[in-house]
Amino acid sequence: MTALPPASRREFLASSGLVIGLALPMGRAASAAAPGAPFAPNAFVRIAADDSVTVVIKHIEFGQGPATGLSTIVADELDADWGQMSIEFAPANDPLYKNLMFGTMGTGGSTAIANSWMQMRNAGAAARAMLVQAAAKRWKVPAAEVKVSKGVVSHGKNQARFGELAADAALLPVPEKPVLKTPDQFTLIGTDVPKIDSLAKSNGTAMFTMDIARPGMVNAAILHPPAFGGTVKSVDKAAALAVSGVVAVETIPQGVVVYAKDTFAAMKGRNALKVEWDLSKAEKRSTEDLVKTYKAAAATPGKQVEVKGDVAGALAGAAKTIEATYVFPFLAHGPMEPMDAVIELGKGPDKNRADVWMGSQFQVGDMTAMAKALGIPFEGMTLHEQFAGGSFGRRATPDQDFAVEAALAAKAHPQAPVKYVWSRENDIRGGRYRPLVVHTVKGGIDAKGDLVGWDHVVASQSFFANTPMAAMGIKDGIDGSIVEGVAESSYAWPHYRVGLHIMENGVPTLWWRSVGNTHTAYAVETFLDELLALGGKDAVEGRIALMKEDRAKGVLKRVAEMADWGRKPADGHAFGLAMHKSFGSYVAQVAEVSKGADGLPKVHKIWAAVDCGIAVNPNVIRAQLEGGIGYGLGHALYSELTLGEGGRVAQGNFDTYRSLRIGEMPDVEVAIIKSGENPTGVGEPGLPPLAPAVANAWRKLTGKAVRRLPFAHGENA
Numbered sequence: 082m083t084a085l086p087p088a089s090r091r092e093f094l095a096s097s098g099l100v101i102g103l104a105l106p107m108g109r110a111a112s113a114a115a116p117g118a119p120f121a122p123n124a125f126v127r128i129a130a131d132d133s134v135t136v137v138i139k140h141i142e143f144g145q146g147p148a149t150g151l152s153t154i155v156a157d158e159l160d161a162d163w164g165q166m167s168i169e170f171a172p173a174n175d176p177l178y179k180n181l182m183f184g185t186m187g188t189g190g191s192t193a194i195a196n197s198w199m200q201m202r203n204a205g206a207a208a209r210a211m212l213v214q215a216a217a218k219r220w221k222v223p224a225a226e227v228k229v230s231k232g233v234v235s236h237g238k239n240q241a242r243f244g245e246l247a248a249d250a251a252l253l254p255v256p257e258k259p260v261l262k263t264p265d266q267f268t269l270i271g272t273d274v275p276k277i278d279s280l281a282k283s284n285g286t287a288m289f290t291m292d293i294a295r296p297g298m299v300n301a302a303i304l305h306p307p308a309f310g311g312t313v314k315s316v317d318k319a320a321a322l323a324v325s326g327v328v329a330v331e332t333i334p335q336g337v338v339v340y341a342k343d344t345f346a347a348m349k350g351r352n353a354l355k356v357e358w359d360l361s362k363a364e365k366r367s368t369e370d371l372v373k374t375y376k377a378a379a380a381t382p383g384k385q386v387e388v389k390g391d392v393a394g395a396l397a398g399a400a401k402t403i404e405a406t407y408v409f410p411f412l413a414h415g416p417m418e419p420m421d422a423v424i425e426l427g428k429g430p431d432k433n434r435a436d437v438w439m440g441s442q443f444q445v446g447d448m449t450a451m452a453k454a455l456g457i458p459f460e461g462m463t464l465h466e467q468f469a470g471g472s473f474g475r476r477a478t479p480d481q482d483f484a485v486e487a488a489l490a491a492k493a494h495p496q497a498p499v500k501y502v503w504s505r506e507n508d509i510r511g512g513r514y515r516p517l518v519v520h521t522v523k524g525g526i527d528a529k530g531d532l533v534g535w536d537h538v539v540a541s542q543s544f545f546a547n548t549p550m551a552a553m554g555i556k557d558g559i560d561g562s563i564v565e566g567v568a569e570s571s572y573a574w575p576h577y578r579v580g581l582h583i584m585e586n587g588v589p590t591l592w593w594r595s596v597g598n599t600h601t602a603y604a605v606e607t608f609l610d611e612l613l614a615l616g617g618k619d620a621v622e623g624r625i626a627l628m629k630e631d632r633a634k635g636v637l638k639r640v641a642e643m644a645d646w647g648r649k650p651a652d653g654h655a656f657g658l659a660m661h662k663s664f665g666s667y668v669a670q671v672a673e674v675s676k677g678a679d680g681l682p683k684v685h686k687i688w689a690a691v692d693c694g695i696a697v698n699p700n701v702i703r704a705q706l707e708g709g710i711g712y713g714l715g716h717a718l719y720s721e722l723t724l725g726e727g728g729r730v731a732q733g734n735f736d737t738y739r740s741l742r743i744g745e746m747p748d749v750e751v752a753i754i755k756s757g758e759n760p761t762g763v764g765e766p767g768l769p770p771l772a773p774a775v776a777n778a779w780r781k782l783t784g785k786a787v788r789r790l791p792f793a794h795g796e797n798a
Contacts, residue, residue, distance in 0.1 A: 125137050125155065125200070125201060125204040126155055126159070126204045126205060126207075126208045127169075128208060128212075128243050128244065128247045128250075129244060129247065130244045130247055130248065131244055132165055132232070132242050132243055132244035132245075133165055133167055133244075134155075134156070134159065134161050134165050134166050134167070134232075134243065135166075135167050135168065135169050136148075136151060136152045136155050136156075136166065136167070136168050136169070136201075137168075137169050137170075137171050137178075138151055138152075138168050138169065138170050138171060139171040139178035139179075139180070139186060139197070140180075140188040140193040140197075141170075141188045141440055141441060141442045141444075141466065141469055141472070141476065142168075142170075142278060142468055142469070143416070143440060143442075143468070143469035143470065143471050143472045143476070144469075144470070144471060144708075145193070145701075145705060145764045146276065146698065146701035146704070146705065147188070147193035147194065147197075148168045148276075148277050148278050149274070149276045149277045149278070149698055149701055150193065150194045150697045150698055150701060151193070151194070151197055151201050152166050152168055152277050153269050153270060153274055153697055153698055154194075154197070154198065154201040154202055154205065154270065154697060155201050155202075155204055155205035155208075156205065156269050157205065157262065157267050157268055157269040157270045158201075158202050158203075158204075158205030158206040158209060158261065158262060159205040159206075159208050159209045159229075160209055160229035160230055160231070160232070160268070161205075161231070161232045161243070162231040162232035162233075163269060163274050163275075165232050165243070166277060167277070168277055168278070170466035170467075171186075171444075171466070172444075172463070172464060172466075173186060173441070173444040173445045173447070173448040173462065173464040174186070174445070175445045178444075179445075180192060180196050181196040181197070181200065182195070182196040183196075185443070185445050185446060186443065186444040186445045186446075187442060187443045187444070187445075187446070187477060188442050188443075188477070189442065189474065189477050189592065190596075190664060190762065190765075191663075191664035191665075191666070191761070191762020191763060191764045191765045191766065192664075192762065193764070194697055194760045194762075194763075195664075195665065195759070195760055195761050195762060198759055198760050199759075202261050202262075203259055203261070206259035206260060206261050206262070207255055207256050207259040208250075209229055209259070210256045210259045210260070211250040211253045211255070211256070212229065212234055212243060212246050212247075212250050213227045213229060213234065214250070214253050215246045215249035215250040215252075215253060216234045216236065216239070216241055216246055217236075218249070219241075219246070219249060220236055220239045222236050222239075234246060264695065264757060270695065270697050270698075271695070271696055271697070271699065272698075272699070273698065273699055273700040274698060274700075276700075276701065278468070282468070287468050288467055288468060289418060289440070289467055289468050289469065289470060290418070290421045290422060290423060290438055290439050290440055290467045290469070291418060291421060291470075291502070292467075293423045293438045293467070293500065294500075295423060295425055295498035295500075296498075297497045297498060298423070298425075298497060298498040298499070298500050299328060299329075299340045299341060299342065299347075299494065299497045299498070299499055299500070300340070300341055300342070300343055300344045300346075300347045300499075300500045300502070301338050301339065301340050301341075301347055301490050301494070301499050301500065301501045301502070302338070302339050302341075302344070302347040302348045302350070302351040302502070302504065303333075303335065303336045303337065303338045303339075303351070303486070303490065303501075303503070303507060304336050304337045304338075304339075304351050304354050304356060305335065305336040305507060305510065305511065306336060306358050306360070306363065307358060307360075307727075307729050308358075308360050308363035308364060308365060308727055308728040308729055309363060309364045309512055309587045309588050309589060309728060310360075310362045310363040310364050310587045311358045311359060311360045311362075311363040312334070312358070312359045312362075313332050313336065313337060313356060313357075313358065313359070314356075314357040314358055314359040315356070315357045316330070316332055316337055316354065316355070316356050316357075317354070317355035317356075318330040318354070320353040320354070320355060321339055321350040321351065321353045321354045322350070323353070324341070324346055324349050324350040324353055325346060326341045326342040326343055326345075326346025326347075326349075326350075327339060327340070327341045327346055327347070327349075327350040328340050328341060328342065329494055330350070330354070331490075331493035331494060332493075333486070333489040333490060333493055334489065335486045335489070337351075337354055337356055338490045338493060338494075338501075339351045339354065340494050340497075340499070344500075344502065348504065360727070363587065363727075363728055364586055364587025364588055364724075364728045365727050365728040366586065366724065366728060367723075367724050367725055367726065367728070368410070368411070368517070368723045368724045368725075371517055371584075371586055371724070372408055372517070372519065374584070375408075375517065375518075375519035375540040375541075375582075375584055376406060376408075376519050376521075376540075378519075378540040378582040378584060379406065379519045379520065379521040379538045379539070379540040379582060380521060380538075381538070381582075382538065382578075382580045383538050383539075383540070383580030383581050383582040384558055384559060384580060384581050384582070384583075385578065385579075385580055386559055386564050386567075386568050386579040386580060386581050387564075387568045387569070387577070387578070387579040388577070388578045388579070389574065389575075389576060389577050389578075390534075390575065390576035390577070391576055392534045392535065392536045392576040392577055392578045393536075394576070395525060395533045395534030395575065395576035396523060396524075396525045396533075396534040396536060396576075398533070399525025399526060399527060399533050399534060400525075400526060400527050400528045401525065401526050401615055401616075402523065402524065402525040402526075403523075403524055403525075403608075403611060403612065403615060404521070404522065404523045404524075405520075405521070405522050405604075405607075405608055405611075405786070405788055406519065406520070406521050406522075406788060407518075407519065407520040407521075407522070407600070407603065407604045407607075407788045407789070408517075408518075408519055408788070408789040408790070409515075409517065409518040409519075409520075409599070409600040409603070409790055410517060410720075410721035410722060410723070410790060410791070410794075411514040411515065411516065411517050411588065411590075411721065411722040411723075411724075412514055412515035412593055412599075412716055412720055412721065412722060413508065413509050413514055413515075413720075413722055413732075413738060414471075414472065414473040414474055414475035414508075414513075414514075414515075414591075414593060414594075415473070415508070415509065415735070415738065415740065416469075416470055416471030416472050416473060416475060416476075416508075417470045417471050418440075418469060418470025418471060419502065419503040419504065419505060419507065419508040420475070420476070420483045420487075420502075420503040420507070420508060420511070421439065421500070421501065421502040421503065422437060422438065422439035422483075422484070422487040422500075422501050423437070423438040423439070423498060423499070423500045423501070424436070424437050424438075424451075424487060424488060424490075424491035424498065424499050424501065425437075425498035425499075426455070426491060426492070426495050426498075427461070428495075432457075433457045433458060433461045434457065434461040434462075434463070435451070435452075435455055435457060435461060435462055435463070435488075435491075436463045436465065437451060437462065437463065437464050437465065438465040438467055439464070439465075439466075439467060439484075439487075440466065440467045440468060440469025440470075440472075440476060441464060441466060441476065441484070442469075442472055442476035442477035443476075443477045443478075443481065444464055444466065446477075446481050446484075447464070447481050447484040448462040448464050448484075449481075450480075450481035450484050450485050450488070451481075451484050451485065451487070451488040453485075454484075454485045454488035454489050454492065455488050455491070455492055456492075473593060473594040473712070474591055474592040474593050474594055474596070475508075475513060475591065477591075477592070478513060478591055479544060479545055479548035479549060479550035479551075479554070479591075480548045480549060480550075482513065482589070483503075486501075487499075487501040505733070505734045505735070506733040506734060509722070509730070509732055509733050509734060509738050510730045510732075510733055512588060512589030512590070513544075513589050513590065513591040514588065514589070514590050514591065514593070514722055515590065515591070515592075515593030515599060516541050516542040516543075516544065516563075516588075516590040517541070517542065517586075517588075518539065518540065518541040518563075518600045519539075519540045519541070520537065520538065520539050520540075520600065520601075520604040521537075521538045522535070522536070522537050522538075522604060522608045523535075523536040523537075524536070524608060524609075524612045526612060526615055526616040529616075530615070530616025530617045530618055531616065532574065532575065532612055532613075532616070532627065533575055533576060534574070534575065534576040534577065535574045535576070535577040535578075536577070536578050536580075537567050537577070537578070537579050537580070537604070537605075538579075538580040538581070538582070539563055539564055539567065539579075539580070539581050539582070539601070540581075540582040540584055541560075541563045541582075541583070541584060541600075542583070542584045542585065542586055542588070542590050543555060543560040543562075543563065543583045544562075544589075544590040544591050544592065545560055545562070546560075546583065546585075555583075558583070559581060560581070560583060561597075562592065562596050562597045563581060563583070563597050564579055564581055564597060564601065565596065565597040565598060565601060565663070566597055566598040566601030566602050566605065566661060566662075566663060566769065567579050567601045567604070567605060570605065571628055571629060571630060571633045571660070571661070571662045571667075572605075572609070572624075572627040572628060572629065573627055573628070573629045574627070587728070588724070594709070594712060594713075594764075594765050594768055595663055595664075595709075595765040595766065595768045595769050596765070598661060598663040598765070598766075598768075598769040599713075599768065599769060601769075602659065602661040602663070602769030602770060602772075602773055603769075603772050603773045603776065603790070605661075605773075606659040606660070606661065606770065606773035606774075606777070607659075607773045607776045607777060607780075607786065607787075607788075609623075609624070609627075610657070610658075610659075610773070610777045610780070611780070611786060619647075620646075620658050620777070621637060621638075621641045621646055621658065624637060624660060625637060625638070630662075630667075632667045632692045632754075632756075633660060633662060633667050635667070635690075635692060635754055636660060636667045636668060636669040636690040636691065636692050636754060637658075637660045637669045637690075639669070639690035639752055639754060640658070640660075640669040640670060640671050640688050640689065640690040640752070641658070641669075641671070643671070643688040643690065643750060643752055644656065644671035644673075644688040646658065646671065650673065653675050653676065653782075654673055654674065654675045654685070654782070655673075655674055655675075655778040655779070655781040655782035656671055656672065656673055656674075656778055656781070657671070657672045657674060657773075657774045657775060657776065657777030657778025657779065657780070657781065658670070658671050658672075658774055658777060659769075659770040659771075659773035659774040659777060660770060661766070661769040661770045661773075662766075663762070663765060663766045663769055664761060664762030664764075664765055664766050665693075665694070665761030665762055666691060666692060666693040666694070666761040666762050666763060666766040667691065667692040667693075667754075667766075668689060668690070668691045668692075668706070668766045668767055668769070668770050669689070669690050669770060670687055670688065670689045670690075670710075670770040670771060670774045671687070671688040671774060672684055672686075672687050672747075672771070672774040672775045672777075672778050673685045673686045673687075673747075673778070674775055674778035674779055674782060675782070676782060676783070680798070681718055681792050681793060682718065682775050682778070682779050682792060684714060684745075684747040684775055685747055685748065686747050686748040686749070686750070687710050687747050687748070687749045687750070687771065687774070688750050688752075689706050689710065689749065689750070689751045689752070689767065689770075690751075690752045690753075690754060691706055691751065691752070691753055691754065691763070691766065691767070692753075692754040692756055693753070693756075693760060693761045693762065693763050693766070694756050694757075694758035694759050694760040694761045695756060695757065695758065695759065695760050696753050696755075696756075696760075697760055699753055701763070702751070702753055702763045703751045703753070705763045705764055705767060706749070706751045706763070706767035707749045707751065707767075708767070709764075709765065709766070709767025709768035709771070710747070710749055710767055710768070710771050711741055711746050712741075712768060713767075713768035713769075713771035713772055714741050714745075714746075714747070714771055714772075714775070715739070715740040715741025715745075716740075716772075716790075716791065717771065717772035717775060717776075717790055717791055717792060718739075718741070718745075718791055718792050718793060719739035719740070719741075719791050719792075719793050720738060720739060720740065720791055721790070721791055721794065722738065739793075772790065775792075776792075779792070785797070
């Protein structure tokens with residue numbers, strides 16, 4: 082089931098339906114609306130006379146499941162039937178639909194369910210209370226005696242469906258503090274209800290930006306500079322304009338755009354361009370040049386992020402010590418749907434208007450940036466939010482770079498609506514990567530094998546630096562996203578210090594699925610495994626002895642039970658383990674690994690235990706854990722972006738930027754820890770423990786500690 086079509090929505094708003102409008106900073110109702118009018122100031126729940134319940138979804142849906150999760154929360158508190166639920170994406174409007182953890186509309190940091198949990202519960206509970214009150218007034222019975230179940234309101238022989246009561250309920254005041262269910266009363270939360278968008282995505286009715294076509298639309302393709310920071314010096318358009326179907330060639334600050342009647346002609350025209358580039362200010366250093374610089378920085382203490390005790394003294398007095406340097410490459414996000422947008426500019430009296438169709442991850446930020454680029458007021462922007470084919474962080478940027486680029490491409494050719502689509506090569510070579518990172522770690526144990534000291538330094542570029550979000554992301558010279566998972570660790574080190582170097586280079590970088598945890602989990606969990614082995618400690622018991630939180634211990638114990646930790650593996654196989662907390666959730670994994678024919682780890686099975694608070698939809702949680710494992714494994718084994726001569730990116734498509742193939746996906750078994758805590762993230766926490774679990778198994782199997790990812794990197798041969 083998908084959103085109501087526009088005509089149906091207009092008819093509904095003009096009819097006698099029920100719209101719940103709640104200003105819900107953590108669930109506080111705002112105001113009642115006038116009789117016959119939608120409630121204000123915003124709307125999450127709409128109940129139409131035809132009995133349909135529409136949930137307005139304020140988060141982008143790119144496969145991670147918020148549309149289902151948020152609808153489940155509303156439906157449960159409303160006591161609706163799942164079959165009557167549908168969704169509609171919210172417009173770009175911060176006062177109404179902001180992420181309560183961000184202060185602006187946005188999806189990321191695995192916050193979709195967490196920030197909306199009480200908000201959507203209150204929205205559903207308020208709607209239910211009003212339907213009950215309407216029924217009580219109609220039947221002249223006490224509201225406390227009215228029951229609701231699967232979309233039917235009843236009292237004895239009296240029955241009415243939601244649609245029958247919607248008009249009466251719309252006349253009632255919104256309850257200030259609707260009564261919420263206790264967890265034992267949940268009927269849908271905690272069950273595997275079908276994903277609300279599965280049917281639409283299966284029958285082709287779900288709309289992605291790629292599906293949008295506007296009358297008279299042209300297709301646009303861009304040629305970017307060959308190195309980051311390069312600009313256009315001159316363009317010979319003749320060969321491109323000679324391509325059949327090409328209608329125009331324009332230069333924008335980001336490159337040269339070719340406009341054509343179809344995508345193939347646009348791409349063919351782009352390939353025919355002759356461009357002279359100005360690379361005088363481009364980043365020309367190679368990956369190895371940068372690694373050398375980062376290693377030199379990470380060998381020094383850096384800015385102190387966190388400290389406890391006397392780590393230098395502890396290491397000096399240790400019975401045994403080890404040191405390690407870890408290198409993590411630039412990584413592309415590589416979503417199946419590359420960056421794209423359709424923009425239609427207003428003309429004549431509507432010249433200060435623009436319609437945008439795209440899967441926007443930061444809706445208000447994108448529209449604000451586009452409005453500025455187009456020179457029109459924000460009020461003139463209309464976002465038509467679409468489903469998106471993945472993101473992993475790429476569709477949300479601190480400076481809305483793609484949104485601005487698409488807007489400028491449309492502005493340069495205002496004669497027609499513009500469908501602006503990046504090619505795979507644009508996407509892979511387009512920057513906004515997971516940053517290159519180097520860690521240096523020193524640790525020591527005493528004569529009993531107990532850990533005594535841990536000194537950890539991280540060198541990484543900050544993707545917040547020099548963006549409008551710098552003040553938010555960098556505090557007192559510290560970018561917390563770089564050291565998350567090292568600072569405020571789940572482990573209670575006796576003596577420790579965390580240092581940070583924020584590095585500078587010209588490569589555009591960005592958060593990537595699980596952000597800093599992508600590399601901090603690997604460095605911490607592999608180095609800890611080596612220290613525990615050095616001290617003769619079991620990997621499970623040694624970790625538990627250091628853990629500060631019972632929930633961390635809980636997932637570790639559960640995954641050890643699942644995998645029967647301690648048993649002898651099959652010949653040529655080994656088990657590895659890792660645990661990591663991120664985005665408020667705890668995940669532990671055990672990997673069973675052998676040596677593949679290509680000399681790389683062959684992962685047979687992953688056992689995973691997750692504690693993410695109340696499990697709104699266990700099936701979505703399992704899917705997100707499985708997806709994080711697959712995505713993490715492919716990148717750990719194969720993926721890296723390398724800058725070669727002159728700073729040019731060597732990789733361009735999936736033939737050179739290798740991802741996991743379906744036949745390489747291991748068997749995955751997921752256990753969800755039952756919890757009464759409020760929901761926390763699941764989109765990202767499944768990824769961080771994967772690579773270190775595999776690496777720890779690989780070290781047992783081969784005796785080699787892998788300290789530069791990916792496993793396929795030449796240093797690991």
